[in-house]
Amino acid sequence: MGANSYYVTTPIYYVNAEPHLGHAYSTMAADVLARHMRQRGADVFFLTGTDEHGEPIETAAEREGVTPQELADRNAAKFEELMPIIDVTNDFFIRTSDPRHKERVAEIMQRVYDNGWVRRGIWEGWYCPRCADFKTERELGPGNTCPIHEIELVKQREENWFFRLSAFQAQLEGLYEERPDFVVPEFRRNEAVAFIKGGLEDVSLSRPSLKWGLPLPWDPEQRMYVWFDALLNYVTALGFAREGEDLTGRYWPADLHVMAKDILKFHAVIWPALLWAADLEVPKRMAIHGFLLMGEKKMSKSLGNVLDPFEAIDRFGADALRFYCFREVSFGQDGSISTAGFEGRYETELANDYGNLASRVLAMVDRYRDGVVPVAQVDATLAEDFEGAAGRVRELLDRAELTQALEVVWTLVRRLNRFVEETRPWELARDEADPERLDEVLYNLVEGLRVTTLLLVPYLPRTSETLLAALAEEGRALAELGSREGGQKVERVPPLFPKIES
Ligand SMILES: [Zn+2]
Numbered sequence: 208m209g210a211n212s213y214y215v216t217t218p219i220y221y222v223n224a225e226p227h228l229g230h231a232y233s234t235m236a237a238d239v240l241a242r243h244m245r246q247r248g249a250d251v252f253f254l255t256g257t258d259e260h261g262e263p264i265e266t267a268a269e270r271e272g273v274t275p276q277e278l279a280d281r282n283a284a285k286f287e288e289l290m291p292i293i294d295v296t297n298d299f300f301i302r303t304s305d306p307r308h309k310e311r312v313a314e315i316m317q318r319v320y321d322n323g324w325v326r327r328g329i330w331e332g333w334y335c336p337r338c339a340d341f342k343t344e345r346e347l348g349p350g351n352t353c354p355i356h357e358i359e360l361v362k363q364r365e366e367n368w369f370f371r372l373s374a375f376q377a378q379l380e381g382l383y384e385e386r387p388d389f390v391v392p393e394f395r396r397n398e399a400v401a402f403i404k405g406g407l408e409d410v411s412l413s414r415p416s417l418k419w420g421l422p423l424p425w426d427p428e429q430r431m432y433v434w435f436d437a438l439l440n441y442v443t444a445l446g447f448a449r450e451g452e453d454l455t456g457r458y459w460p461a462d463l464h465v466m467a468k469d470i471l472k473f474h475a476v477i478w479p480a481l482l483w484a485a486d487l488e489v490p491k492r493m494a495i496h497g498f499l500l501m502g503e504k505k506m507s508k509s510l511g512n513v514l515d516p517f518e519a520i521d522r523f524g525a526d527a528l529r530f531y532c533f534r535e536v537s538f539g540q541d542g543s544i545s546t547a548g549f550e551g552r553y554e555t556e557l558a559n560d561y562g563n564l565a566s567r568v569l570a571m572v573d574r575y576r577d578g579v580v581p582v583a584q585v586d587a588t589l590a591e592d593f594e595g596a597a598g599r600v601r602e603l604l605d606r607a608e609l610t611q612a613l614e615v616v617w618t619l620v621r622r623l624n625r626f627v628e629e630t631r632p633w634e635l636a637r638d639e640a641d642p643e644r645l646d647e648v649l650y651n652l653v654e655g656l657r658v659t660t661l662l663l664v665p666y667l668p669r670t671s672e673t674l675l676a677a678l679a680e681e682g683r684a685l686a687e688l689g690s691r692e693g694g695q696k697v698e699r700v701p702p703l704f705p706k707i708e709s
Contacts (some may be wrong), residue, residue: 213249214458216239218466219258219301219440222282223267226289228532229467231516232421232499233527236538236609237465238295243604246683254444255290256301257283261339261433265419275419279304293516294525294668299448301440309315311443312436313424315485320425324371332365339413339433353411355469365416368429369409376481379403381480388492390475391606392539395468396494399475403625410477420705423574439479442487461606494607497541499532512546516626519549522707528666533666534617538609550707558695558704560620565674567627569699575636576636578696580653581646585689589651593621593658600662600668601685616662623655650693660687670703 217237220230227413234255239252259279268278273542283302301308303516315700332341335353348354351362383389383400413429414420420430441461444452464474479489519528531549534556536542572578596615602611632652635645657678664683674682679695 209250209457211248211250212408212458212462213241214252214254214445214461215242215244215463215465215542216253216441216461218464218470219256219303219437220286221258221261221263222279222286223263225282225285228516228519230286231289231293231528232299232362232532233465233467233496234290234295235293235532236494236496236607237463238293238297239529239533239609239665240463240465240604240607241296242668243600244547246661246664246685247601248684250457251298252303252445252448252454252480253297254299254441254448255295255297256299256440256444257303258287258433258437258440259283259302259304260420260431260436261341262336262417262419265417268419276304282655291530292520292525294707296297299444301444301448303436303440305386305447308438308440308443308449309421311446312421312431312439314594315439315442315487316431316435317424318486319370319481319484320423322484322486324374325412326369326371326409327366327465328369328409328687330369331362331363332411333360334363335360343408345405347454359612365414367411367415368413368423368426370412370435370477370484372477372480373407375483376403378483379407380474381481382489388606389497390471390493392495395471395539395615402476407476431542434473435481438481441490443483460488462492464490464493465619466493466495466605468497468610471495471654496538497536499536500541500543501545515677520522523549523553524669524704526670527704529558529668530541530557530666533609533613538607553704556617558702558706562622562703564627564687565656565700565703567657568623568649569631569677569697571636572649572653572697573699575632575645576649578698580693580695580697581650582693583650585654586626586647586651589622589626589655590688591631593619593655596623597658597662597685597687602645604665613666614664616659616666619655619659619662623659626652626655646693651688653693654688654691658688659692661686665705670685673676673700673703 212614215237217234236239241251244251262276264278268275287300303620304370310635327451333351334341336668337356351360351591353356353360380403413423413437415429417430420433421436423431442459445458466474474493482489506634531552534552535544535548596619599615600612616618630648632645632648635641656681660671660674662685677698677700
């Protein structure tokens with residue numbers, strides 16, 4: 208792994224349906240972290256993509272009268288199209304039906320087999336075709352249902368291959384002891400630990416009846432559960448994302464896997480064991496987020512309460528969507544979102560607190576100083592409130608605390624608004640009684656706006672570009688108040704968050 212490398216991933220999205228806000232949410236979160244790390248000068252690799260095998264795809268394709276590959280192609284294209292729309296800066300988009308992925312999965316799984324970590328066996332258990340996963344007794348909902356899909360499950364019995372997860376019991380317990388922040392937030396870590404301490408059973412690796420899946424290299428009659436092929440994308444992608452180059456040494460182990468809580472078990476329990484079984488290092492950290500709820504339930508196609516990210520972006524713009532999601536719901540927790548809440552924050556926070564502040568500051572520099580930022584001293588009281596803010600944001604984002612980091616920045620935005628009210632620059636300008644104080648106030652407002660906007664780059668990529676250009680800020684690295692002297696020519700900006708017609 209490179210000394211300065213930062214490798215962040217999203218889950219790969221299942222192509223049995225079209226993208227919804229839940230997918231956008233995970234991806235935007237990873238993008239906030241990727242952009243922030245680039246600002247810190249890291250050598251970032253950001254991966255997203257689509258998960259294309261398994262019985263749910265087979266069934267959905269059959270229902271529509273197309274081949275699984277046709278269905279996968281059609282929906283994968285929609286996920287790929289989503290990325291620029293939500294301003295996501297992924298370095299590669301992996302599709303698990305890519306032959307280069309399949310080839311590498313076969314190599315890795317053969318190694319798992321050669322190392323002795325699989326065995327034959329009989330599986331009898333509760334199978335959810337939508338999860339493409341067996342449920343243990345303690346995972347079942349009332350009346351033998353899938354707790355996620357709320358459908359009745361059928362008990363199945365068949366001969367297949369098993370991954371010897373139980374053999375990794377002690378090693379997994381050790382991992383969580385040695386690395387207390389392997390999974391964040393902490394309550395998700397505790398769930399993973401509880402699951403492990405409950406006693407691990409071997410997990411089914413393949414099925415004879417599955418058609419749309421990768422064959423086991425040592426027993427091609429059996430096809431791999433989609434989960435194994437899917438998890439391995441994080442490693443295989445590095446082998447072919449850059450033509451003629453293998454990035455594995457530069458980026459593996461991954462710095463961070465971002466995902467929703469429903470796939471915690473696969474990532475936090477099975478994934479490290481599978482990596483050890485294949486002689487690979489485990490990732491450094493996983494950040495687990497909750498569900499965005501409309502009313503009570505998780506957004507999903509099958510529950511029919513989908514908020515279309517494309518529609519939201521049409522109305523408010525991608526920046527506003529990114530901002531709203533991380534501002535409204537504490538990242539890591541479940542939380543409710545609503546159109547009314549979205550409109551409220553757009554108006555009060557983006558348009559008023561931030562957009563108006565930027566317009567006012569730049570207009571005053573234009574009007575009172577011909578658009579040239581005065582050269583002046585840092586205001587002591589303002590400096591006190593800005594002190595250490597960038598460092599706090601860095602620390603919070605290192606733990607994937609996206610909402611808390613944004614709150615730190617928003618405190619600065621509010622502080623700058625108070626600074627305007629306290630210093631009343633329009634009064635200082637009236638008779639130029641104290642031109643030095645007016646210089647100082649304007650210089651500090653521009654500095655405050657610049658420092659704040661640099662911190663907002665990951666959350667508001669488009670707005671921050673417009674504003675940083677107007678502020679004549681060339682770099683994108685985080686800055687301290689007063690780290691730039693005055694003297695720059697700045698420009699007025701049009702309203703950054705215009706009124707939305709309802
Ligand atoms: Zn299910």
